[in-house]
Amino acid sequence: MIHKHDLIIVGAGLAGLRAAVETSQYADVGVISKLFPTRSHSGAAQGGIAAALGNEEHDKVEWHVFDSVKGSDYLGDQDAIEMMCGEAPDAIYELEHLGVPFSRTKEGKIAQRQFGGHTKEVIDENGNSKRIPVLRACYSADRTGHVILHTLYEQCVKRNVRFYAEYFILSLIIDDGVCKGLTAFNLRDGEIHTFHAKAVMFGTGGYGRAYRVTSNAYANSGDGVAIAFRAGIPLEDMEFVQFHPTGLYPLGILVTEGARGEGGYLVNNDGDRFMKNYAPTVMELAPRDMVTRSIQTEINEGRGINGGDFVNLDLTHLGAAKLKERLPEITGFAKTYAGIDPVKQPIPILPTAHYSMGGIPTDLYGHVLADEKGTIVKGFYAAGECACVSVHGANRLGTNSLLDAVVHGRRTGKTLVKYLREAEFSPLPDDAEKKDREMFANLYGTSSGENADKIRLRLKEEMTNKCGVFRNEKDLNSMLDTIHELEHKFKNVHLSCKGKVFNTELMEIIELGNLLEFSDAIVTGALARQECRGAHWRTDHPKRDDVNWLKHTIAFKTEKGIELKYKPVVINKYQPQERKY
Amino acid sequence: MKVTLSIKRFDPEKDEKPYRKEYTIDVEPTFRILDCLDKVKWDIDGGLAYRRSCSHGICGSDAMMINGKNMLACQVLVQDFKKKYIKIDPLPSLPIIKDLIVDMDGFFAKYEVVKPYLISKTQPPVKERYQSQEDRALIDEAVNCILCGACSASCPSLWSNDAYLGPAAMLKAYRFVFDSRDDAQAERLDVVDTPDGLWRCHTIFNCVEVCPKEINITWHLSQLKKKCAMREL
Numbered sequence A: 001m002i003h004k005h006d007l008i009i010v011g012a013g014l015a016g017l018r019a020a021v022e023t024s025q026y027a028d029v030g031v032i033s034k035l036f037p038t039r040s041h042s043g044a045a046q047g048g049i050a051a052a053l054g055n056e057e058h059d060k061v062e063w064h065v066f067d068s069v070k071g072s073d074y075l076g077d078q079d080a081i082e083m084m085c086g087e088a089p090d091a092i093y094e095l096e097h098l099g100v101p102f103s104r105t106k107e108g109k110i111a112q113r114q115f116g117g118h119t120k121e122v123i124d125e126n127g128n129s130k131r132i133p134v135l136r137a138c139y140s141a142d143r144t145g146h147v148i149l150h151t152l153y154e155q156c157v158k159r160n161v162r163f164y165a166e167y168f169i170l171s172l173i174i175d176d177g178v179c180k181g182l183t184a185f186n187l188r189d190g191e192i193h194t195f196h197a198k199a200v201m202f203g204t205g206g207y208g209r210a211y212r213v214t215s216n217a218y219a220n221s222g223d224g225v226a227i228a229f230r231a232g233i234p235l236e237d238m239e240f241v242q243f244h245p246t247g248l249y250p251l252g253i254l255v256t257e258g259a260r261g262e263g264g265y266l267v268n269n270d271g272d273r274f275m276k277n278y279a280p281t282v283m284e285l286a287p288r289d290m291v292t293r294s295i296q297t298e299i300n301e302g303r304g305i306n307g308g309d310f311v312n313l314d315l316t317h318l319g320a321a322k323l324k325e326r327l328p329e330i331t332g333f334a335k336t337y338a339g340i341d342p343v344k345q346p347i348p349i350l351p352t353a354h355y356s357m358g359g360i361p362t363d364l365y366g367h368v369l370a371d372e373k374g375t376i377v378k379g380f381y382a383a384g385e386c387a388c389v390s391v392h393g394a395n396r397l398g399t400n401s402l403l404d405a406v407v408h409g410r411r412t413g414k415t416l417v418k419y420l421r422e423a424e425f426s427p428l429p430d431d432a433e434k435k436d437r438e439m440f441a442n443l444y445g446t447s448s449g450e451n452a453d454k455i456r457l458r459l460k461e462e463m464t465n466k467c468g469v470f471r472n473e474k475d476l477n478s479m480l481d482t483i484h485e486l487e488h489k490f491k492n493v494h495l496s497c498k499g500k501v502f503n504t505e506l507m508e509i510i511e512l513g514n515l516l517e518f519s520d521a522i523v524t525g526a527l528a529r530q531e532c533r534g535a536h537w538r539t540d541h542p543k544r545d546d547v548n549w550l551k552h553t554i555a556f557k558t559e560k561g562i563e564l565k566y567k568p569v570v571i572n573k574y575q576p577q578e579r580k581y
Numbered sequence B: 001m002k003v004t005l006s007i008k009r010f011d012p013e014k015d016e017k018p019y020r021k022e023y024t025i026d027v028e029p030t031f032r033i034l035d036c037l038d039k040v041k042w043d044i045d046g047g048l049a050y051r052r053s054c055s056h057g058i059c060g061s062d063a064m065m066i067n068g069k070n071m072l073a074c075q076v077l078v079q080d081f082k083k084k085y086i087k088i089d090p091l092p093s094l095p096i097i098k099d100l101i102v103d104m105d106g107f108f109a110k111y112e113v114v115k116p117y118l119i120s121k122t123q124p125p126v127k128e129r130y131q132s133q134e135d136r137a138l139i140d141e142a143v144n145c146i147l148c149g150a151c152s153a154s155c156p157s158l159w160s161n162d163a164y165l166g167p168a169a170m171l172k173a174y175r176f177v178f179d180s181r182d183d184a185q186a187e188r189l190d191v192v193d194t195p196d197g198l199w200r201c202h203t204i205f206n207c208v209e210v211c212p213k214e215i216n217i218t219w220h221l222s223q224l225k226k227k228c229a230m231r232e233l
Ligand SMILES: Cc1cc2nc3c(=O)[nH]c(=O)nc-3n(C[C@H](O)[C@H](O)[C@H](O)COP(=O)(O)OP(=O)(O)OC[C@H]3O[C@@H](n4cnc5c(N)ncnc54)[C@H](O)[C@@H]3O)c2cc1C
Pocket: A010, A011, A012, A013, A014, A015, A016, A032, A033, A034, A035, A037, A040, A041, A042, A043, A044, A045, A046, A047, A048, A049, A050, A144, A145, A167, A168, A169, A170, A203, A204, A205, A206, A215, A216, A217, A219, A220, A223, A224, A254, A354, A355, A383, A384, A385, A386, A398, A399, A400, A401, A402, A403, A405
């Protein structure tokens, strides 16, 4: 079946829905999502969304820009960061106008809180300038992503946006360098559909599910990233995966940074507050990547609790009242998932794969780029976590990613409105669904073969161990071998359920194919990058190397395997400095 | 440890009607019921169908009936149950599509009826609209709803009358009626101030008992009822 819309948006998280709100008054828009829209992972974001509103204290866009550049370990493109931080206040006010129930200050303005890495400049008693935390994260209790996601969906209902919920996209139709649509299958009946469009926008989210321990939803299998890669689009900076220091053991469910902000201790098996050995002055409040590496070192050197792969986050000294007032959500998580009462017992935690800095390369206006020279792919756009503009460089600051999704969803929407005024439908190639139908036929035809779950488990386990917080040449090479071996096995993967209706086994197999596809790009990029920058830490090359590596990785899929090219970082105002806090 | 799940199965392509099947699996006491389902799916029967995504109670995908009570499979652990024989059914009263996956179209159609979006009839200011902390507090609980459907699927009034809007939709109406920024109170009250709206709620409290976000839905509906009564005066 062929559907025709001016614009097809894939993804109903903050990026996709914000773009839908922007475009739907002017064009015929269809939004495809494998999840019902309000189930998208944007809803899990707790902490906040950054913007220098200055509602609680003096703040400046310029400070937000500097913090983001520094946080990115100077790999973020400064033109993109300037634009994002500059548009942030308007983008937030618009969200408020659309109905987002932000928490409020005493005067009734949008409330703001502190978050790691966001600072203001002050002059100390000796006349020296220094930077201290600033109240910049706009929030709605600890459910910021949830309320924004629901509000944007509500606005789409108001605008009568056409949703294709529980449709799973399979491939892009790119012909002569022009994107003409895509194929998807309807989970409800297993039928393959073709979507013909003047333009396609991806807002398909992140790829944390390549790791065993992750804060990411099942759905975050990087489908969009993999599908673009397969269609000949390169991927940028894939090796930069953020690991959050405190995932609840063993699953990796997020325990917010706020727990340490409120005074929580990190303790190893010897009862030591080990951060004194790594960051004696700031202790538990060192930057995310540093705390993550410290925890992982304790675990690797056998000082995990009872020799296991976790340490303790101790909040018991904070007392019941403070936990109830400030950290109710994570107190609940600890009780529900670890059976632990944080008032009486420490919480077992370990680093957890959290955010994908890399993705589909785009310019400032959401156009997807076909190469390192900046050639635009006509008719193809991307925004949000699946895209790499790059505003996060080697490490994103907390609360900058909801902002990224909203600002770029909005700006890409504006670009699209202009484009769609002029654009025409290009004719579809004959039988765009052929490859997908063959893939389905192959899978449905299997009577035995490799077990998908074994492949998935091994991939996730080894990615966590070999391409995780600490990396080195030997492990990365071995990881590449594993991926190639698993890719080989995957060719013979067995689909045991032959039904058409909600064949979620089929969906998981396709997702697994996508995990393998982009994991190759993560590991290849990580192996080549012989330095430490932000979230990418090579124990065999333990320094940042601006002479050789202050550049973006652009990975291409070729017949011979992945080929890496590079492009320069945009540096405007801020020259790279050592990243000290 | 071992646990036995008795799961209600139904494959529309094969089965005339739903049936139960038991699966005994090895689990840790800290496994979520969702992990148990995964284990069945991955180790025993790949065809087992259920929805899930976030895995920690925020996306609302996996509401189902566990030992007779609607809850999120990702929000309860094996150790939360005394007996290691656990019964799992799809949300009751909704059409089953396959196994634990139910058709939520009707649920969302009712959500749309209450005009679930902010309607403001004034030009927005350059910056944010102001809202006092007291006004914001009125919608504190209501905005937490994750649209999981557990409440509506537990409501006897809805079981006996499918035209009833149900608790989730009316909670959404509350969320906007009591939002100080909204200008469409009357329109929305018209929708809920009907025999198949608010007045079919007989304060049975099933919804409150099952809501995984611990929202006191009945209290919110009583506030709406008061509003309706007031405007009749
Ligand atoms: C636990 C947690 C807490 C976080 N907290 C914060 C925070 O406090 N502040 C902050 O700024 N950031 C936070 N982040 C990061 C932030 O939430 C995400 O980066 C952001 O929400 C991504 O939005 P998105 O729109 O790009 O993607 P998503 O919200 O992930 O949406 C992706 C969409 O794509 C669809 N999709 C994917 N694949 C397919 C396919 N094959 N076919 C059809 N549809 C598909 C999905 O259905 C979904 O609708 C947090 C992340 C996590 C995991």
